[in-house]
Amino acid sequence: MSHWLDKTITLLQADTFDLRELARIAGADPKTFYRGIRLADLDVSGQNVEDMEFADRRFEDKKNKDAQSRLISYTDNKSISVIEAARELHRVGRQEERVAILLDLILRNPDDALLLINLYSKDRAKYANRVLKQIETEVRSNRQGDTLFQEEKGRRLNAIQLARIINRPFSRGMPNNRAALLYYMAKHLARYPDINKYLREKITDTRSIFIVPLRSEIIGFLDHGDENVIL
Amino acid sequence: MAMKHGNSDNRRRAFADVVTIDAWHDAFDGVRSRTDLHADVVFGTARVGAERSSPVRFRLSIKQAEIVVLIPESEPVSVDVKSVSREAPRPSGQLTEISERETQNHAKGAISASVAPSALQASASVEAGAQATLSTRKKVEISAKIDFMIVTSSKTEDGHYRWVVRPGTGVFLEGRPWDAEKNPRLKIIDERKDPTKSIPPTVRVEVHCRREDLVIEDLEIKDEGVWQTAKSRFGFNNRMAAAISYIQDRLAEEGLEVKNIEDIFGHVTLASVTAQSV
Numbered sequence: 001m002s003h004w005l006d007k008t009i010t011l012l013q014a015d016t017f018d019l020r021e022l023a024r025i026a027g028a029d030p031k032t033f034y035r036g037i038r039l040a041d042l043d044v045s046g047q048n049v050e051d052m053e054f055a056d057r058r059f060e061d062k063k064n065k066d067a068q069s070r071l072i073s074y075t076d077n078k079s080i081s082v083i084e085a086a087r088e089l090h091r092v093g094r095q096e097e098r099v100a101i102l103l104d105l106i107l108r109n110p111d112d113a114l115l116l117i118n119l120y121s122k123d124r125a126k127y128a129n130r131v132l133k134q135i136e137t138e139v140r141s142n143r144q145g146d147t148l149f150q151e152e153k154g155r156r157l158n159a160i161q162l163a164r165i166i167n168r169p170f171s172r173g174m175p176n177n178r179a180a181l182l183y184y185m186a187k188h189l190a191r192y193p194d195i196n197k198y199l200r201e202k203i204t205d206t207r208s209i210f211i212v213p214l215r216s217e218i219i220g221f222l223d224h225g226d227e228n229v230i231l
Numbered sequence: 232m233a234m235k236h237g238n239s240d241n242r243r244r245a246f247a248d249v250v251t252i253d254a255w256h257d258a259f260d261g262v263r264s265r266t267d268l269h270a271d272v273v274f275g276t277a278r279v280g281a282e283r284s285s286p287v288r289f290r291l292s293i294k295q296a297e298i299v300v301l302i303p304e305s306e307p308v309s310v311d312v313k314s315v316s317r318e319a320p321r322p323s324g325q326l327t328e329i330s331e332r333e334t335q336n337h338a339k340g341a342i343s344a345s346v347a348p349s350a351l352q353a354s355a356s357v358e359a360g361a362q363a364t365l366s367t368r369k370k371v372e373i374s375a376k377i378d379f380m381i382v383t384s385s386k387t388e389d390g391h392y393r394w395v396v397r398p399g400t401g402v403f404l405e406g407r408p409w410d411a412e413k414n415p416r417l418k419i420i421d422e423r424k425d426p427t428k429s430i431p432p433t434v435r436v437e438v439h440c441r442r443e444d445l446v447i448e449d450l451e452i453k454d455e456g457v458w459q460t461a462k463s464r465f466g467f468n469n470r471m472a473a474a475i476s477y478i479q480d481r482l483a484e485e486g487l488e489v490k491n492i493e494d495i496f497g498h499v500t501l502a503s504v505t506a507q508s509v
Binding site for chain 1 (some may be wrong): 469
């Protein structure tokens with residue numbers, strides 16, 4: 001005589017703890033079977049749970065979908081979704097340029113800074129990663145007005161605060177990295193007056209052999225930036 | 232077949248323990264054409280698996296639910312829109328939280344700064360004394376009114392009035408979301424042309440939830456030896472998750488509005504009653 005709960009014994013005594021296999025034993029679709037279960041409570045080591053739904057992951061999925069649909073200003077004439085922006089950023093070849101573009105995106109879209117950092121998540125290079133962590137810490141600090149229902153926006157950092165943050169890890173790095181950072185900051189950030197001034201001071205002070213060959217180009221960026229100032 | 236019915240009955244009984252509902256309105260007697268619709272809903276916890284044939288037992292409760300007033304299109308009855316209960320009274324209590332923390336102040340800077348530069352001697356002694364770390368204990372008492380259940384009114388896709396009930400504190404629903412006598416859900420209007428010659432209209436009240444709103448707790452195998460072995464094996468959490476999900480599936484199947492396996496994540500009907508005419 002069978003009882004409707006007999007299968008639970010089979011599941012609790014199963015030889016496997018593979019979630020897909022257990023769902024199959026239960027006669028259910030692994031994709032939706034664990035919808036009411038938190039992924040954080042399970043042991044998924046060595047298991048591929050990519051396409052499976054969980055109670056806590058659905059919230060994350062929703063957040064990602066929101067982000068995907070939210071448009072941010074990428075250049076003066078182009079708006080793209082935050083996810084696309086993060087993807088574009090990953091495609092840029094040099095870490096110094098990625099960092100400079102990231103800073104530009106944050107300054108263009110201050111309310112989406114945290115979302116952008118969360119989605120960009122990790123850079124493949126050491127200094128850029130330190131910059132990311134530092135920006136995130138600063139943006140998250142001194143938050144105001146967060147409530148349970150309001151989206152976390154984080155603190156707005158001004159141009160010069162950001163410029164200092166990105167300069168810090170590089171200042172301890174190799175001179176060629178520093179030169180490249182200066183170059184790409186001038187290329188992407190010259191139209192922010194505070195940064196423009198900051199970069200001009202830097203380039204005047206330096207005698208770096210890595211910067212000398214780039215100097216005229218950098219000054220060109222800075223002069224051009226003056227014509228397109230953002231106040 | 233008899234066993235199948237027995238299983239189904241067990242599941243139905245579980246639902247009856249997690250939610251009971253009574254609905255009523257004054258009779259449409261030909262003279263009265265408007266009346267209050269009352270719905271008394273009580274949420275609780277069901278103990279499932281007590282029968283000897285069940286190999287496991289667990290407690291079942293509901294994370295959140297919706298209470299819907301269903302008026303079939305064919306019924307000659309309408310709702311007075313102004314009468315719909317929009318702000319349900321909330322049974323509430325007082326939550327007091329006391330947190331204690333220790334703050335440490337190094338008083339050196341503050342005190343020495345207040346001493347005039349000419350009084351060097353005095354400054355030195357004050358500074359020395361203030362070197363010690365000052366400790367103060369701060370007690371913060373936070374008091375807030377809490378709601379045991381949060382009720383939000385809205386309409387279903389089909390245009391029926393509904394009240395979504397969520398726990399104010401805790402993880403599942405317990406007790407009554409409102410006083411049924413004092414706070415009717417809405418007023419219904421008898422639309423019959425000749426009330427003396429036709430059957431009075433009827434309305435239904437149902438309680439729905441989603442499959443994942445079925446909370447399964449304290450699931451255990453009744454055989455102690457088997458249970459201890461099962462618990463001690465690596466990967467127990469995953470097996471437990473599968474067992475809970477399986478139970479959710481079977482319970483949801485029992486209360487599915489549409490008997491369609493594709494709709495397993497549709498609404499589960501926990502209770503359904505026709506409002507009594509009293």
